[in-house]
Amino acid sequence: MRILVTGGAGFIGSHLTEGLLRAGHDVVVLDNLDPYYDVDIKRHSLGRCRDAGGDRFTFVEGSVTDEALVRSTVAEHDVEFVYHQAAQAGVRASVENPKKSHEVNTTGLLNLLEAAADAGVERFVNASSSSVYGRDEYLPYDEDHPTNPRSPYGVTKVAAEHYCTVWTDLFDLPCVNLRYFTVYGPRMRPNMAITNFVSRCLNGEPPVVYGDGEQTRDFTYVDDVVEANLDLLETDAADGETMNVGSTGNISITELARYVVEETGADVEVVYDEARDADARHTHADVSKAERLIGYEPTTTIREGVSQFIDWYRKNREWYEPLVIGS
Ligand SMILES: NC(=O)c1ccc[n+]([C@@H]2O[C@H](COP(=O)([O-])OP(=O)(O)OC[C@H]3O[C@@H](n4cnc5c(N)ncnc54)[C@H](O)[C@@H]3O)[C@@H](O)[C@H]2O)c1
Structure with a gap:
């Protein structure tokens, strides 16, 4: 086609x-x-x-x-x-x-x-x-x-x-x-939470969470x-x-940041900054309609997806990281 x-x-x-x-x-x-x-x-x-x-x-x-x-x-x-x-x-x-x-x-x-x-x-x-x-x-x-x-x-x-x-x-x-619902993976836009967290942790900097970190997201691989x-x-x-x-389940931003710290092995604590108003507090998808109509079934859990992204980031650091940090 x-x-x-x-x-x-x-x-x-x-x-x-x-x-x-x-x-x-x-x-x-x-x-x-x-x-x-x-x-x-x-x-x-x-x-x-x-x-x-x-x-x-x-x-x-x-x-x-x-x-x-x-x-x-x-x-x-x-x-x-x-x-x-x-x-x-x-x-x-x-x-x-x-x-x-x-x-x-x-x-x-x-x-x-x-x-x-x-x-x-x-x-x-x-x-x-x-x-x-x-x-x-x-x-x-x-x-x-x-x-x-x-x-x-x-x-x-x-x-x-x-x-x-x-x-x-x-x-x-x-x-x-x-x-x-909040999509992530290799070559993702640099101005998103997961990239920021991974990039900061791999450089020994603490991930910065905006707001109290209790906001939740469906991160979809x-x-x-x-x-x-x-x-x-x-x-x-x-x-x-x-x-x-959407994805297989949702996660709070604090949990996500802690998971990135753990997976990258960074010796840092999560830090918090002022909330950004236009962001939704929670997103969580019911995907049953897509499942019924087109057989959609998300398979990548957030832990699997984040680990894969960190692996990819490490391998492509030479070109991707300067672009993320410089953006
Ligand atoms: N990434 C997410 O989490 C997410 C979540 C919900 C919806 N979406 C939607 O999914 C789509 C893709 O998002 P993405 O994350 O890949 O973003 P992206 O910015 O990486 O991709 C969008 C592309 O559109 C191009 N573009 C922008 N303005 C254009 C124009 N005037 N003419 C032609 N091309 C133009 C950009 O150069 C870019 O390559 C968008 O419609 C976005 O709104 C993304």
Whole structure:
């Protein structure tokens, strides 16, 4: 199949691209290599995709906000399937620059939806986020939980989901929204808790927890997220649906920090700093809908995933660490 992955130079998009190429598909990546974190991490990720796909891999450098480019990319490559991962990701970035998040995450999405519908694309998979939920009224979140985003980023993701539902109903473009819950793994964005903890511990510095550390998260290993996406190549059972893609269980930030200290063997204690308001207090996913519709079953526990990430970090320290510390 000919597949477009937007944001395919990024963390999740590049793992997904590798997975698709290994499964024998042709993949076009559209990504503008946005420098909001170190672009060399993205170049390494693109290198991995090239190695996995050879001639079946094409990279188009440009923005999803460029309507003409989006249209020509979809048309010229005869795109049959779209995984839309491009976004201004991150809550804090959206608090600092809400208009940029809006422009990329909603206007960019609309460009893709219009081009995909006009080209008769078979299915459009949209990367959404647990940030749509905001304050928890009950846990774990199922997909019927009210969406009360607490950040501009969360608002853009709610809007994007609604656009996708409308495009399914009105414009015959089958769309699926996947609400990812804090994804981690090799080449992850450097500005996330796990990278900070690992990097600090390996350098003999204490991990810094914002707030009291009692906040909890579902940390989802990137391979599980890729699996959920690949499952959608096989079935139309989730068309028009929105599903949580979370992990095997959740963990408090303090527990996570202590686990990283233990696993790295660092001789440090966890330290605490002021809480950041736009962060949700708890995220915890009920993944039964995805299990029922597409057979999604996360397999990597947080302990296994963090150990794997630490191993990977140690092996790739030479290039990844300076980019993380410098970011
Ligand atoms: N990582 C997580 O924990 C997480 C959680 C929930 C949802 N998500 C969503 O998953 C998707 C992928 O996230 P990620 O963690 O891989 O982030 P990422 O920042 O590593 O990847 C996003 C990619 O999109 C690209 N991009 C940004 N603006 C663009 C534009 N205007 N045009 C084209 N490309 C553009 C970036 O260059 C980057 O390579 C995003 O939609 C994000 O909102 C991620």
